[in-house]
Amino acid sequence: MSTIVSLPDQSTAKLPAKSYLNQEYGLKSWLLTGDHKRIAMLYLFSITFFFVIGGVLAGLIRLELLTPPADLMATDTYNKVFSMHGIIMIFLFLVPSVPATIGNFLIPLMVGARDLAFPKINLLSWYLYMGGGLLVLATMVLGGVDTGWTFTTPLSTHYLNTHVVTAAMGIFLAGFSSIFTGLNFIVTIHRMRCPGMTWFRLPLFVWGHYATSIIMILGTPVLAITLVLVALERTMNIGVFDPSKGGDPLLFQHLFWFYSHPAVYIMILPGMAVISEVISTFSRKRVFGYTAVAFSSVAIAVFGFLVWEHHMFIMGVSQYSALVFSLLTMLVAVPSAIKIFNWSMTLYKGSITFETPMLYAFGFIGLFTIGGLTGIFLATLGMDVHLTETYFIVAHFHFVMVGGMLMAYLAGVHFWWPKMTGRMYPEAISKTAAVITFIGFIVTFFPQFILGYLGMPRRYAAYPADFQVLNVFSTAGASILGIGYLLPMLYLPWSLKYGEIAGDNPWQATGLEWQIQSPPLTENFSEIPIMDHEAYDYEWLANKTHHEVQTVG
Amino acid sequence: MSHISPVLWEFLVHWLKNFAIFPPEASTIAPYADALYFALVGMTVTGLALVMTMVLVFSIRYRKERHPEAVQIEGSTLLEATWTLIPLGIFLVFFVWGALLYFRVFNPPPNSMNIYVVGKQWMWKVEHQGGQHEINALHIPTGVPIQVTLISQDVFHSFSIPAFRVKREAIPGRYTTVYFEATTPGKYHLFCTQYCGTNHSAMIGWVYVMTPADYSAWEAGNTSGASLAQNGERLFASVGCNACHNGSATARGPNLANVYNTRIRLTDGSTAIANEAYLREAILAPSMHVPAGYAQIMPTYQGQISEDGLIDLVEYIKSLDSNYRIQQMLNKSQISSAQASTEGKTVPAQGAAKP
Numbered sequence: 001m002s003t004i005v006s007l008p009d010q011s012t013a014k015l016p017a018k019s020y021l022n023q024e025y026g027l028k029s030w031l032l033t034g035d036h037k038r039i040a041m042l043y044l045f046s047i048t049f050f051f052v053i054g055g056v057l058a059g060l061i062r063l064e065l066l067t068p069p070a071d072l073m074a075t076d077t078y079n080k081v082f083s084m085h086g087i088i089m090i091f092l093f094l095v096p097s098v099p100a101t102i103g104n105f106l107i108p109l110m111v112g113a114r115d116l117a118f119p120k121i122n123l124l125s126w127y128l129y130m131g132g133g134l135l136v137l138a139t140m141v142l143g144g145v146d147t148g149w150t151f152t153t154p155l156s157t158h159y160l161n162t163h164v165v166t167a168a169m170g171i172f173l174a175g176f177s178s179i180f181t182g183l184n185f186i187v188t189i190h191r192m193r194c195p196g197m198t199w200f201r202l203p204l205f206v207w208g209h210y211a212t213s214i215i216m217i218l219g220t221p222v223l224a225i226t227l228v229l230v231a232l233e234r235t236m237n238i239g240v241f242d243p244s245k246g247g248d249p250l251l252f253q254h255l256f257w258f259y260s261h262p263a264v265y266i267m268i269l270p271g272m273a274v275i276s277e278v279i280s281t282f283s284r285k286r287v288f289g290y291t292a293v294a295f296s297s298v299a300i301a302v303f304g305f306l307v308w309e310h311h312m313f314i315m316g317v318s319q320y321s322a323l324v325f326s327l328l329t330m331l332v333a334v335p336s337a338i339k340i341f342n343w344s345m346t347l348y349k350g351s352i353t354f355e356t357p358m359l360y361a362f363g364f365i366g367l368f369t370i371g372g373l374t375g376i377f378l379a380t381l382g383m384d385v386h387l388t389e390t391y392f393i394v395a396h397f398h399f400v401m402v403g404g405m406l407m408a409y410l411a412g413v414h415f416w417w418p419k420m421t422g423r424m425y426p427e428a429i430s431k432t433a434a435v436i437t438f439i440g441f442i443v444t445f446f447p448q449f450i451l452g453y454l455g456m457p458r459r460y461a462a463y464p465a466d467f468q469v470l471n472v473f474s475t476a477g478a479s480i481l482g483i484g485y486l487l488p489m490l491y492l493p494w495s496l497k498y499g500e501i502a503g504d505n506p507w508q509a510t511g512l513e514w515q516i517q518s519p520p521l522t523e524n525f526s527e528i529p530i531m532d533h534e535a536y537d538y539e540w541l542a543n544k545t546h547h548e549v550q551t552v553g
Numbered sequence: 554m555s556h557i558s559p560v561l562w563e564f565l566v567h568w569l570k571n572f573a574i575f576p577p578e579a580s581t582i583a584p585y586a587d588a589l590y591f592a593l594v595g596m597t598v599t600g601l602a603l604v605m606t607m608v609l610v611f612s613i614r615y616r617k618e619r620h621p622e623a624v625q626i627e628g629s630t631l632l633e634a635t636w637t638l639i640p641l642g643i644f645l646v647f648f649v650w651g652a653l654l655y656f657r658v659f660n661p662p663p664n665s666m667n668i669y670v671v672g673k674q675w676m677w678k679v680e681h682q683g684g685q686h687e688i689n690a691l692h693i694p695t696g697v698p699i700q701v702t703l704i705s706q707d708v709f710h711s712f713s714i715p716a717f718r719v720k721r722e723a724i725p726g727r728y729t730t731v732y733f734e735a736t737t738p739g740k741y742h743l744f745c746t747q748y749c750g751t752n753h754s755a756m757i758g759w760v761y762v763m764t765p766a767d768y769s770a771w772e773a774g775n776t777s778g779a780s781l782a783q784n785g786e787r788l789f790a791s792v793g794c795n796a797c798h799n800g801s802a803t804a805r806g807p808n809l810a811n812v813y814n815t816r817i818r819l820t821d822g823s824t825a826i827a828n829e830a831y832l833r834e835a836i837l838a839p840s841m842h843v844p845a846g847y848a849q850i851m852p853t854y855q856g857q858i859s860e861d862g863l864i865d866l867v868e869y870i871k872s873l874d875s876n877y878r879i880q881q882m883l884n885k886s887q888i889s890s891a892q893a894s895t896e897g898k899t900v901p902a903q904g905a906a907k908p
Binding site: 003076079150244249283284291315327330331340341342348349352362381386390455459460467538 | 573574575576585586589590593596597600601604605607608611612615616617618620621622623624625626627628629632633636637640641644645647648650651652653654655656657658659660674707708709711713715716718719720721722724725726727729742744745746747748749750751752753754755757855856
């Protein structure tokens with residue numbers, strides 16, 4: 001198979017003498033850095049750490065569900081395991097995954113700036129994230145929390161004696177970390193674009209992150225307030241949510257989902273942003289319908305705020321408001337469909353190669369399409385009645401978040417790894433990992449759709465024997481999936497020392513970040529670039545390369 | 554294979570016996586829900602096939618070997634409009650279809666038989682009109698529309714019967730209702746689907762759907778001796794409600810006869826319908842529900858009467874309403890007429906069909 005990978009001659013190639021990685025040495029130079037690229041690396045390490053914990057917990061869940069009775073662990077333990085899995089994966093992995101690592105690294109490079117607008121706030125956001133992470137770890141060490149990641153009141157406020165407040169404060173802190181990241185991105189994108197970088201010359205990656213940042217800034221404070229109210233009701237018996245104290249239990253649901261529904265777009269929009277870059281690069285074509293893709297991100301961010309009640313269709317909300325929210329939910333599905341079709345059309349008349357990031361991107365398109373369309377089942381009022389709170393929800397959510405977002409995250413990590421580290425990973429094994437992940441994912445989560453229609457409730461430690469066969473499939477798939485995730489954790493660190501030298505632009509991509517050395521200088525650009533072409537202009541790249549060959553030769 | 558490894562063989566047999574992929578259809582709503590489900594599955598398969606075909610065909614046709622130079626294309630407004638409007642149209646069809654079903658599930662016909670279900674950590678308590686009590690079990694007849702009125706006495710629970718395709722949250726301090734009409738006698742799963750703490754996965758039970766004849770027999774054999782309304786009447790006297798609500802001209806409290814489902818004017822000028830939720834609230838927080846012309850002298854009963862007791866009181870007050878009593882009698886005759894129509898072809902109900 002032909003490839004577009006063009007690496008420099010390995011016998012003479014060297015990593016650049018000076019880069020952000022060797023500018024300074026020592027722990028202190030990392031912990032006190034203001035450099036967005038180093039902070040991105042700090043985030044990369046930390047979220048990988050939490051991903052491993054969350055993943056092990058997922059493995060425990062699947063092991064317990066191998067057999068119908070609660071035999072591997074007590075029901076209380078199981079409840080804690082799935083709660084911690086949800087809390088860690090959502091607040092400490094999915095929310096910061098692409099924006100805080102890849103986004104942090106790339107947004108200044110893509111808009112042609114030397115750093116984010118507020119480097120110190122950027123570092124502070126990492127410390128807040130770590131503070132939140134440590135509180136969540138403390139919760140685990142102290143004995144865990146069994147509220148589920150949704151903290152449903154009055155269960156969380158009066159009926160559990162686990163470490164609810166510790167966990168809630170952990171999420172509270174981590175929430176501020178994402179507010180600061182969003183703030184930094186918005187200001188940077190507005191104020192620090194290089195000369196010639198108009199809004200419609202920005203890579204779609206930046207558009208996606210802009211939309212994400214809006215949700216981070218507007219949504220996260222609501223979550224913070226809600227968690228504070230939970231803590232107040234729990235510690236000081238203030239009746240906000242508990243009806244026996246005059247509170248309203250549905251109020252919590254409204255407040256929580258007012259953040260947590262937009263939050264799923266915080267989790268998926270950056271993934272979509274990655275896919276646009278990857279699909280364009282490996283089909284050598286500009287993204288089909290640039291403006292449609294850019295505005296669909298913004299549309300998702302706006303409509304995403306108006307659909308939260310679809311989590312509450314069976315909770316005794318007014319039937320007419322359920323109608324309105326069902327309709328709005330149907331509308332928010334449209335921009336995602338637009339994106340999928342535009343990516344597919346980008347392949348048309350392209351010149352396609354199948355490197356690792358592209359394989360992950362194909363996985364994303366397939367799995368996200370299923371995840372998105374099964375969302376329509378749940379937006380359809382009468383169907384939601386039967387499907388909500390079952391494994392159908394679990395399957396839908398994981399198709400979007402794991403099949404979609406995690407695939408996109410891995411696509412992004414593999415795509416920009418040579419830029420971040422200056423080295424390539426072994427392609428054959430990374431392609432294998434992409435295929436294993438895809439197969440493992442389907443085997444794990446597809447049976448859960450069927451379980452859901454059968455009516456198997458989620459969050460059950462024990463289940464009736466009729467559901468076992470499908471659960472065995474799911475657990476078997478999870479072990480395949482585990483291998484798929486383990487492989488990159490082995491070969492990526494290996495490549496840091498033994499990988500081939502990548503050179504500036506191994507993928508022949510057009511973005512500004514690919515026109516500078518890998519890994520980049522601390523100041524990114526020795527002189528601020530001037531943007532004189534559209535994003536994804538492969539002719540410009542060809543002319544530039546041609547010109548360079550002539551002048552050097 | 555049985556001679557290679559008997560253990561493995563047993564395991565496989567056991568597996569295949571328990572291999573369900575589709576739930577039984579046992580209510581009048583189930584076929585409608587399933588039709589919608591298959592339409593949605595059809596849409597998903599079509600959409601996925603379309604996207605996969607595009608990706609596959611383009612990947613083969615335009616891979617670098619066959620198509621070394623990409624052709625740059627800006628986009629196409631016509632195509633954008635196509636794939637905006639067609640999915641939108643399809644989604645809107647499902648919106649309407651789903652809404653129709655939703656209104657069906659949550660708006661019971663006025664003559665339905667009412668059963669109360671109280672959720673608590675970690676059991677379902679069922680209270681029939683005739684005073685039959687059940688725990689983690691629900692006996693119902695076929696062919697009769699049934700409204701379940703739910704409430705929780707602690708945290709959120711959710712009352713789910715997959716074979717009927719219905720589900721509703723049991724909310725602390727608030728009545729919610731769900732409606733269904735069973736069609737096939739048998740034994741079906743009852744789940745709590747809202748996470749409610751330690752033994753959430755043990756908050757399960759069975760729904761026994763019986764022929765009207767079997768149901769009448771069950772009803773007669775399981776009565777506790779007093780209907781909900783009769784229990785309520787006793788409680789009404791024992792907590793002293795009748796001291797004021799005694800219907801006499803000089804009574805300090807309003808007369809409760811024929812008050813159910815009427816519009817009441819309150820002292821603050823607003824009006825309210827005296828439905829179940831109102832009656833319950835008026836007992837727990839009387840100061841917020843004072844009818845015009847009366848003084849606020851009623852003490853609160855918050856924390857003094859259990860949810861079961863409140864149900865009894867509400868049923869008692871409802872039974873003072875002549876319209877409601879007539880409807881109850883009609884329901885009874887409905888069951889016996891349904892019974893008459895199935896007489897002679899009675900199927901053994903309990904445990905007959907395994908879901």
